[in-house]
Amino acid sequence: MAHVIFYEKPGCGGNSRQKKTLSDSGHVLEVRDLLSHPWSGAELLAFLAPLPPAEWFNRSAPKVKSGEVVPESLSATKALELLLEDHLLIRRPLMQAGDRRMVGWDETKVAAWIGLNAAGGVGEGCPKHDHAPKCEPPA
Numbered sequence: 001m002a003h004v005i006f007y008e009k010p011g012c013g014g015n016s017r018q019k020k021t022l023s024d025s026g027h028v029l030e031v032r033d034l035l036s037h038p039w040s041g042a043e044l045l046a047f048l049a050p051l052p053p054a055e056w057f058n059r060s061a062p063k064v065k066s067g068e069v070v071p072e073s074l075s076a077t078k079a080l081e082l083l084l085e086d087h088l089l090i091r092r093p094l095m096q097a098g099d100r101r102m103v104g105w106d107e108t109k110v111a112a113w114i115g116l117n118a119a120g121g122v123g124e125g126c127p128k129h130d131h132a133p134k135c136e137p138p139a
Contacts, residue, residue: 001026002114007034007094015093018105025117027097034094035087041080047094047101053079056103058091 004022006029008015019029048056054071056079063069069082069089083089095102097114110116 001028002097003028003030004114005030005032005096007032007037007092009034009088009092012092014105018093021107021116022110025115027114034090034092037087039084039087039090041084044083044090045080047096047103048080048083051103056080056083056091057089061086061088063089 004027006015006019006022008019008031010033019031022029053074053076057064057069057071059065061069063086064071071079074082091104093105095110100113102109102113107116
């Protein structure tokens, strides 16, 4: 069992299912609001740095979906700048257990990292049937 700091977008159906999977597997969650957290560049990079900048982004974010932000075209510096300006762009969830961190939800990787007893096909992001107002950007 692990103590997991779980950064979520409140109201996100995908994050709710991910938290349930973790809890059902016996992990203790410390849930934090990814959108209102006062991120510093160094703190955010502690999660993101192992990945290429294009993988730092939430593909469901309105600015990414509209083409206003094209993650593959950004340098690490510019990508970090955009993420710090608009937290909706940050890929989620961000999770930390001990000194290890993970970006996004890949059930196989989460299971190998901290263990999952209740793996059940929970994916990353909002499934198509979850595009209710609760998953839209805050006003």
